[in-house]
Amino acid sequence: MSYRLLVLPYHRVLSLKALRTVKRLVEAGATVLGPKPLRAVSLEGGAEGAVEFKRLADQLWGEGDPAGKGSRAVGPGRVVWGLASRELLLSDGLKPDCQFTGTADNAVLDWIHYTIGDADVYFICNQRPQVERFTCRLRVAGRQPELWDGIDGVIRDATTFAFEDGRTSLPLELGPHGSLFVVCQRAVAEGRHDAPNYRTFRAVQEIGGPWEVGFDPQWGAPEKVTFEKLISWTERPEEDIRFYSGKAVYRTKFDLAEAAGKDDRSPGAAKDARGPGGMAIPAARLALDLGVVKDTGIARVRLNGQDLSIVWCPPFRVDIGKAVKPAGNDLEIEVVNSWRNRLVGDRDLPADKRRTKTNIAIRKEWKPVESGLLGPVKVMTIE
Secondary structure (H helix, E strand, C coil), X not given: CCCCCEECCCCCEECHHHHHHHHHHHHCCCEXXXXXXXXXXXXXCHHHHHHHHHHHHHHHHCCCCCXXXXXXXXXXXXXXXXXXXXXXXXXXXXXXXXXXXXXXXXCCEEEEEEEECCEEEEEEEECCCCCEEEEEEEXXXXXXXXXXXXXXCCEEECCEEEEECCEEEEEEEECCCCXXXXXXXXXXXXXXXXXXXXXXXXXXXXXXXXXXXXXXXXXXXXXXXXXXXXXXXXXXXXXXHHCCCCEEEEEXXXXXXXXXCCCCCCXXXXXXXXXXXXXXXXXXXXXXXXXXXXXXXXXXXXXXXXXXXXXXXXXXXXXXXXXXXXXXXXXXXEEECCCHHHHHHHHCXXXXXXXXXXXXXXXXXXXXXXXXXXXXXXXXXXX
Protein backbone atom coordinates (compact mmCIF):
# COMPACT_ATOMS: atom_id res chain seq x y z
CA MET A 1 0.00 0.00 0.00
CA SER A 2 1.36 3.44 -0.87
CA TYR A 3 0.08 6.95 -0.11
CA ARG A 4 0.64 10.28 -1.83
CA LEU A 5 0.17 12.39 1.27
CA LEU A 6 0.43 12.29 5.05
CA VAL A 7 -1.89 14.83 6.72
CA LEU A 8 -1.11 15.96 10.26
CA PRO A 9 -3.78 17.06 12.75
CA TYR A 10 -4.42 20.79 12.99
CA HIS A 11 -4.18 21.05 16.78
CA ARG A 12 -0.38 21.53 16.40
CA VAL A 13 0.49 18.94 19.05
CA LEU A 14 2.51 15.76 18.36
CA SER A 15 4.44 13.26 20.39
CA LEU A 16 8.22 13.28 20.07
CA LYS A 17 8.07 9.77 18.64
CA ALA A 18 5.56 10.82 15.97
CA LEU A 19 7.68 13.84 14.99
CA ARG A 20 10.76 11.61 14.60
CA THR A 21 8.70 9.37 12.29
CA VAL A 22 7.51 12.38 10.25
CA LYS A 23 11.13 13.49 9.74
CA ARG A 24 12.16 10.00 8.67
CA LEU A 25 9.30 9.80 6.14
CA VAL A 26 10.04 13.23 4.65
CA GLU A 27 13.73 12.40 4.28
CA ALA A 28 12.63 9.24 2.44
CA GLY A 29 10.59 11.30 -0.06
CA ALA A 30 7.16 11.70 1.57
CA THR A 31 4.95 14.78 1.29
CA VAL A 32 3.57 15.88 4.67
CA LEU A 33 0.75 18.41 4.97
CA GLY A 34 0.01 20.26 8.18
CA PRO A 35 0.93 23.19 10.44
CA LYS A 36 4.16 23.25 12.40
CA PRO A 37 3.70 21.48 15.76
CA LEU A 38 4.39 23.83 18.65
CA ARG A 39 4.60 21.44 21.57
CA ALA A 40 4.87 17.79 22.48
CA VAL A 41 1.87 15.90 23.72
CA SER A 42 3.79 14.56 26.73
CA LEU A 43 6.89 15.12 28.86
CA GLU A 44 8.74 12.35 27.04
CA GLY A 45 12.50 12.90 27.28
CA GLY A 46 12.20 15.75 29.77
CA ALA A 47 14.11 18.94 28.96
CA GLU A 48 16.30 17.16 26.39
CA GLY A 49 13.17 15.86 24.69
CA ALA A 50 11.76 19.38 24.45
CA VAL A 51 14.98 20.60 22.84
CA GLU A 52 14.92 17.72 20.34
CA PHE A 53 11.26 18.38 19.55
CA LYS A 54 11.93 22.03 18.65
CA ARG A 55 15.02 21.12 16.62
CA LEU A 56 13.10 18.53 14.54
CA ALA A 57 10.22 20.94 13.92
CA ASP A 58 12.64 23.69 12.83
CA GLN A 59 14.44 21.30 10.46
CA LEU A 60 11.15 20.40 8.78
CA TRP A 61 9.15 23.67 8.81
CA GLY A 62 11.99 26.15 9.28
CA GLU A 63 12.56 28.42 12.24
CA GLY A 64 9.75 30.52 13.65
CA ASP A 65 6.06 29.93 13.00
CA PRO A 66 5.39 30.01 9.25
CA ALA A 67 2.09 31.71 8.42
CA GLY A 68 -0.21 31.53 5.41
CA LYS A 69 0.51 28.96 2.72
CA GLY A 70 3.90 27.52 1.98
CA SER A 71 6.11 24.51 1.42
CA ARG A 72 9.65 23.50 2.24
CA ALA A 73 11.80 20.86 0.60
CA VAL A 74 13.61 18.52 2.95
CA GLY A 75 15.81 16.15 0.98
CA PRO A 76 13.66 14.34 -1.59
CA GLY A 77 10.50 15.06 0.43
CA ARG A 78 8.61 18.21 1.37
CA VAL A 79 6.48 19.76 4.08
CA VAL A 80 3.42 21.82 3.06
CA TRP A 81 1.16 24.00 5.22
CA GLY A 82 -1.84 26.28 4.78
CA LEU A 83 -3.62 24.15 2.15
CA ALA A 84 -6.50 21.70 2.25
CA SER A 85 -5.51 18.21 1.17
CA ARG A 86 -7.83 18.40 -1.90
CA GLU A 87 -6.25 21.70 -2.92
CA LEU A 88 -2.74 20.25 -2.66
CA LEU A 89 -3.56 17.06 -4.57
CA LEU A 90 -5.22 19.01 -7.38
CA SER A 91 -2.25 21.38 -7.59
CA ASP A 92 -0.01 18.31 -7.93
CA GLY A 93 -2.04 17.23 -10.98
CA LEU A 94 -3.99 14.43 -9.33
CA LYS A 95 -7.54 14.26 -10.71
CA PRO A 96 -10.48 13.48 -8.38
CA ASP A 97 -10.99 9.74 -7.98
CA CYS A 98 -14.72 10.10 -8.67
CA GLN A 99 -16.48 13.21 -9.92
CA PHE A 100 -20.09 13.92 -10.91
CA THR A 101 -21.16 16.53 -13.45
CA GLY A 102 -24.48 17.45 -15.02
CA THR A 103 -26.38 16.81 -11.80
CA ALA A 104 -29.52 18.55 -10.61
CA ASP A 105 -28.95 21.45 -8.22
CA ASN A 106 -30.28 19.51 -5.24
CA ALA A 107 -28.66 16.17 -6.14
CA VAL A 108 -26.83 14.31 -3.38
CA LEU A 109 -24.62 11.52 -4.71
CA ASP A 110 -22.10 9.51 -2.71
CA TRP A 111 -19.46 6.94 -3.59
CA ILE A 112 -16.65 4.74 -2.36
CA HIS A 113 -13.81 3.07 -4.27
CA TYR A 114 -12.23 -0.30 -3.57
CA THR A 115 -9.43 -2.13 -5.36
CA ILE A 116 -10.23 -5.85 -5.35
CA GLY A 117 -7.52 -7.89 -7.03
CA ASP A 118 -7.03 -6.33 -10.46
CA ALA A 119 -10.47 -4.69 -10.46
CA ASP A 120 -11.39 -1.14 -9.51
CA VAL A 121 -14.84 -1.23 -7.92
CA TYR A 122 -16.84 1.96 -7.42
CA PHE A 123 -20.10 1.95 -5.46
CA ILE A 124 -22.26 4.94 -6.38
CA CYS A 125 -25.52 5.80 -4.62
CA ASN A 126 -28.27 8.39 -4.86
CA GLN A 127 -29.12 9.90 -1.48
CA ARG A 128 -32.41 11.50 -2.53
CA PRO A 129 -35.89 10.12 -3.39
CA GLN A 130 -35.75 11.24 -7.00
CA VAL A 131 -34.29 10.01 -10.28
CA GLU A 132 -30.82 11.39 -11.04
CA ARG A 133 -29.10 11.49 -14.41
CA PHE A 134 -25.49 12.61 -14.48
CA THR A 135 -22.03 12.00 -15.91
CA CYS A 136 -19.58 10.09 -13.74
CA ARG A 137 -15.81 10.49 -14.17
CA LEU A 138 -13.60 7.82 -12.63
CA ARG A 139 -9.83 7.96 -12.23
CA VAL A 140 -9.22 4.79 -14.22
CA ALA A 141 -8.83 4.33 -17.98
CA GLY A 142 -8.26 1.62 -20.56
CA ARG A 143 -10.81 -0.77 -19.04
CA GLN A 144 -14.40 -1.69 -19.86
CA PRO A 145 -16.83 -0.32 -17.25
CA GLU A 146 -19.26 -3.01 -16.11
CA LEU A 147 -22.54 -1.98 -14.46
CA TRP A 148 -23.50 -4.33 -11.61
CA ASP A 149 -27.03 -3.94 -10.23
CA GLY A 150 -27.22 -5.18 -6.65
CA ILE A 151 -31.04 -5.25 -6.71
CA ASP A 152 -31.69 -7.68 -9.57
CA GLY A 153 -28.18 -9.15 -9.92
CA VAL A 154 -27.86 -8.08 -13.57
CA ILE A 155 -24.33 -7.39 -14.84
CA ARG A 156 -23.95 -5.61 -18.16
CA ASP A 157 -21.24 -3.71 -20.02
CA ALA A 158 -21.58 0.04 -20.26
CA THR A 159 -22.38 0.84 -23.90
CA THR A 160 -21.41 4.51 -23.84
CA PHE A 161 -18.18 5.73 -22.23
CA ALA A 162 -15.01 7.60 -23.14
CA PHE A 163 -11.41 7.77 -21.94
CA GLU A 164 -10.36 11.35 -21.27
CA ASP A 165 -7.15 12.55 -19.63
CA GLY A 166 -6.57 9.31 -17.75
CA ARG A 167 -10.17 9.01 -16.62
CA THR A 168 -13.31 7.17 -17.71
CA SER A 169 -16.37 9.27 -18.38
CA LEU A 170 -19.80 7.61 -18.59
CA PRO A 171 -23.41 8.81 -18.29
CA LEU A 172 -25.49 7.09 -15.61
CA GLU A 173 -28.99 7.13 -14.16
CA LEU A 174 -29.95 6.16 -10.62
CA GLY A 175 -33.50 5.74 -9.38
CA PRO A 176 -34.79 7.18 -6.10
CA HIS A 177 -32.26 6.16 -3.44
CA GLY A 178 -30.80 3.89 -6.14
CA SER A 179 -27.29 2.54 -6.32
CA LEU A 180 -24.92 0.81 -8.73
CA PHE A 181 -21.51 -0.83 -8.77
CA VAL A 182 -19.20 0.24 -11.59
CA VAL A 183 -16.50 -2.41 -12.00
CA CYS A 184 -13.47 -1.79 -14.25
CA GLN A 185 -11.33 -4.88 -14.83
CA ARG A 186 -11.14 -5.89 -18.54
CA ALA A 187 -8.73 -4.04 -20.80
CA VAL A 188 -10.18 -2.28 -23.86
CA ALA A 189 -8.47 -0.02 -26.38
CA GLU A 190 -11.11 2.70 -26.71
CA GLY A 191 -14.49 3.89 -25.55
CA ARG A 192 -17.92 3.20 -27.04
CA HIS A 193 -20.92 5.27 -28.07
CA ASP A 194 -23.44 2.56 -28.91
CA ALA A 195 -26.49 3.10 -26.71
CA PRO A 196 -27.52 4.66 -23.38
CA ASN A 197 -26.16 3.04 -20.23
CA TYR A 198 -29.60 3.06 -18.66
CA ARG A 199 -32.98 1.87 -19.82
CA THR A 200 -35.89 4.23 -20.47
CA PHE A 201 -39.38 3.14 -19.43
CA ARG A 202 -42.48 4.56 -21.13
CA ALA A 203 -46.02 3.86 -19.94
CA VAL A 204 -48.29 2.45 -22.66
CA GLN A 205 -51.19 1.09 -20.61
CA GLU A 206 -52.71 1.47 -17.15
CA ILE A 207 -54.33 -1.52 -15.46
CA GLY A 208 -57.22 0.07 -13.67
CA GLY A 209 -59.05 -2.90 -12.19
CA PRO A 210 -61.42 -3.75 -10.61
CA TRP A 211 -59.22 -5.74 -8.24
CA GLU A 212 -60.22 -8.71 -6.12
CA VAL A 213 -58.27 -8.40 -2.87
CA GLY A 214 -57.85 -11.35 -0.53
CA PHE A 215 -57.04 -10.83 3.16
CA ASP A 216 -56.28 -13.26 5.96
CA PRO A 217 -59.59 -13.63 7.89
CA GLN A 218 -57.69 -14.79 10.98
CA TRP A 219 -56.65 -11.15 11.34
CA GLY A 220 -60.19 -9.88 11.11
CA ALA A 221 -60.46 -8.68 7.51
CA PRO A 222 -62.86 -10.23 4.97
CA GLU A 223 -61.45 -13.10 2.95
CA LYS A 224 -62.29 -11.36 -0.33
CA VAL A 225 -63.36 -7.85 -1.21
CA THR A 226 -63.47 -5.88 -4.48
CA PHE A 227 -61.53 -2.66 -4.88
CA GLU A 228 -62.95 -0.67 -7.81
CA LYS A 229 -59.79 1.42 -7.69
CA LEU A 230 -56.51 1.18 -5.83
CA ILE A 231 -56.59 3.04 -2.52
CA SER A 232 -54.91 2.67 0.86
CA TRP A 233 -56.49 0.15 3.24
CA THR A 234 -56.79 3.03 5.69
CA GLU A 235 -59.30 4.71 3.34
CA ARG A 236 -61.66 1.76 3.21
CA PRO A 237 -65.02 1.91 5.05
CA GLU A 238 -64.46 -1.52 6.67
CA GLU A 239 -62.84 -1.07 10.08
CA ASP A 240 -61.13 -4.47 9.91
CA ILE A 241 -59.41 -3.43 6.66
CA ARG A 242 -58.46 0.03 7.93
CA PHE A 243 -56.61 -1.56 10.87
CA TYR A 244 -55.45 -4.68 9.01
CA SER A 245 -51.85 -5.86 9.28
CA GLY A 246 -50.52 -8.77 7.28
CA LYS A 247 -50.59 -10.08 3.74
CA ALA A 248 -53.10 -9.25 1.01
CA VAL A 249 -53.27 -10.57 -2.56
CA TYR A 250 -54.57 -8.38 -5.40
CA ARG A 251 -55.93 -10.17 -8.48
CA THR A 252 -57.17 -8.88 -11.81
CA LYS A 253 -57.22 -9.76 -15.51
CA PHE A 254 -56.09 -7.61 -18.40
CA ASP A 255 -55.44 -7.65 -22.14
CA LEU A 256 -52.47 -5.93 -23.69
CA ALA A 257 -53.49 -2.79 -25.49
CA GLU A 258 -53.97 -3.51 -29.21
CA ALA A 259 -52.37 -6.93 -28.83
CA ALA A 260 -51.24 -8.18 -32.23
CA GLY A 261 -48.20 -9.22 -34.19
CA LYS A 262 -46.57 -12.39 -35.37
CA ASP A 263 -45.45 -14.81 -32.68
CA ASP A 264 -42.08 -15.94 -33.99
CA ARG A 265 -40.84 -17.34 -30.69
CA SER A 266 -41.54 -20.59 -28.88
CA PRO A 267 -45.11 -21.90 -28.56
CA GLY A 268 -46.94 -20.22 -25.70
CA ALA A 269 -44.62 -17.22 -25.63
CA ALA A 270 -46.15 -13.77 -25.67
CA LYS A 271 -46.82 -12.11 -28.98
CA ASP A 272 -45.76 -8.57 -29.67
CA ALA A 273 -48.03 -5.72 -28.64
CA ARG A 274 -48.72 -2.53 -30.50
CA GLY A 275 -48.42 0.82 -28.82
CA PRO A 276 -49.68 4.24 -29.86
CA GLY A 277 -49.73 4.70 -33.61
CA GLY A 278 -49.56 0.97 -34.20
CA MET A 279 -45.84 0.76 -33.39
CA ALA A 280 -44.80 -2.84 -32.71
CA ILE A 281 -43.62 -3.44 -29.14
CA PRO A 282 -41.76 -6.73 -28.59
CA ALA A 283 -43.33 -8.42 -25.57
CA ALA A 284 -39.84 -9.32 -24.37
CA ARG A 285 -39.32 -5.58 -23.77
CA LEU A 286 -42.32 -4.95 -21.56
CA ALA A 287 -42.32 -4.24 -17.82
CA LEU A 288 -44.96 -3.86 -15.15
CA ASP A 289 -44.69 -0.88 -12.82
CA LEU A 290 -46.63 -1.14 -9.56
CA GLY A 291 -46.52 2.55 -8.73
CA VAL A 292 -46.65 3.05 -4.96
CA VAL A 293 -46.52 0.18 -2.44
CA LYS A 294 -47.10 0.91 1.28
CA ASP A 295 -46.13 0.72 4.10
CA THR A 296 -43.16 -1.63 4.11
CA GLY A 297 -42.81 -1.43 0.33
CA ILE A 298 -42.59 -5.17 -0.35
CA ALA A 299 -44.54 -6.97 -3.11
CA ARG A 300 -44.43 -10.25 -5.02
CA VAL A 301 -45.66 -10.31 -8.63
CA ARG A 302 -47.09 -13.34 -10.42
CA LEU A 303 -48.33 -13.24 -14.01
CA ASN A 304 -50.12 -16.16 -15.65
CA GLY A 305 -48.89 -18.47 -12.92
CA GLN A 306 -45.24 -17.40 -13.23
CA ASP A 307 -43.52 -15.99 -10.16
CA LEU A 308 -41.71 -12.99 -11.60
CA SER A 309 -40.00 -11.35 -8.66
CA ILE A 310 -40.17 -9.80 -5.22
CA VAL A 311 -39.73 -6.02 -5.32
CA TRP A 312 -38.82 -4.09 -2.19
CA CYS A 313 -37.71 -0.63 -3.28
CA PRO A 314 -38.82 1.97 -5.83
CA PRO A 315 -39.27 1.79 -8.69
CA PHE A 316 -41.47 -1.25 -7.98
CA ARG A 317 -41.02 -2.70 -11.45
CA VAL A 318 -40.63 -6.18 -12.97
CA ASP A 319 -39.94 -7.50 -16.46
CA ILE A 320 -43.02 -9.31 -17.81
CA GLY A 321 -41.70 -10.27 -21.25
CA LYS A 322 -41.49 -14.01 -20.49
CA ALA A 323 -44.98 -14.26 -19.05
CA VAL A 324 -47.29 -11.74 -20.72
CA LYS A 325 -49.88 -12.76 -23.35
CA PRO A 326 -51.81 -10.64 -25.84
CA ALA A 327 -55.04 -11.31 -23.97
CA GLY A 328 -56.38 -12.98 -20.86
CA ASN A 329 -53.51 -12.19 -18.52
CA ASP A 330 -53.99 -13.22 -14.88
CA LEU A 331 -52.15 -10.79 -12.63
CA GLU A 332 -51.54 -11.41 -8.94
CA ILE A 333 -49.72 -8.98 -6.66
CA GLU A 334 -49.04 -9.92 -3.06
CA VAL A 335 -48.22 -7.15 -0.59
CA VAL A 336 -47.54 -6.99 3.14
CA ASN A 337 -47.50 -4.21 5.67
CA SER A 338 -46.11 -3.87 9.19
CA TRP A 339 -48.15 -4.61 12.32
CA ARG A 340 -48.50 -0.93 13.26
CA ASN A 341 -52.07 -0.60 11.99
CA ARG A 342 -53.27 -3.64 13.92
CA LEU A 343 -51.55 -2.30 17.05
CA VAL A 344 -53.34 1.02 16.62
CA GLY A 345 -56.64 -0.78 16.07
CA ASP A 346 -56.14 -2.94 19.16
CA ARG A 347 -55.19 -0.01 21.34
CA ASP A 348 -58.78 0.93 22.23
CA LEU A 349 -60.19 -2.60 22.33
CA PRO A 350 -60.74 -4.66 25.48
CA ALA A 351 -57.82 -6.99 26.13
CA ASP A 352 -59.84 -10.11 25.22
CA LYS A 353 -60.72 -8.61 21.81
CA ARG A 354 -57.18 -7.74 20.76
CA ARG A 355 -55.30 -9.76 18.17
CA THR A 356 -51.83 -8.54 19.17
CA LYS A 357 -49.77 -8.62 22.35
CA THR A 358 -46.81 -6.33 22.90
CA ASN A 359 -44.87 -4.54 25.61
CA ILE A 360 -44.70 -1.46 23.36
CA ALA A 361 -46.72 1.52 24.57
CA ILE A 362 -49.13 2.41 21.73
CA ARG A 363 -49.41 6.17 21.95
CA LYS A 364 -52.72 7.96 21.58
CA GLU A 365 -51.35 10.14 18.78
CA TRP A 366 -50.41 7.14 16.64
CA LYS A 367 -52.49 6.89 13.48
CA PRO A 368 -52.78 4.08 10.91
CA VAL A 369 -50.28 4.44 8.09
CA GLU A 370 -51.03 4.05 4.39
CA SER A 371 -50.91 0.40 3.39
CA GLY A 372 -51.43 -1.80 0.35
CA LEU A 373 -51.00 -1.45 -3.39
CA LEU A 374 -51.71 2.19 -4.26
CA GLY A 375 -50.61 2.13 -7.90
CA PRO A 376 -51.12 3.22 -10.55
CA VAL A 377 -50.17 -0.14 -12.08
CA LYS A 378 -48.87 0.36 -15.61
CA VAL A 379 -47.49 -1.67 -18.50
CA MET A 380 -44.33 0.01 -19.75
CA THR A 381 -42.03 -0.38 -22.72
CA ILE A 382 -38.32 -0.82 -22.06
CA GLU A 383 -36.38 1.31 -24.52
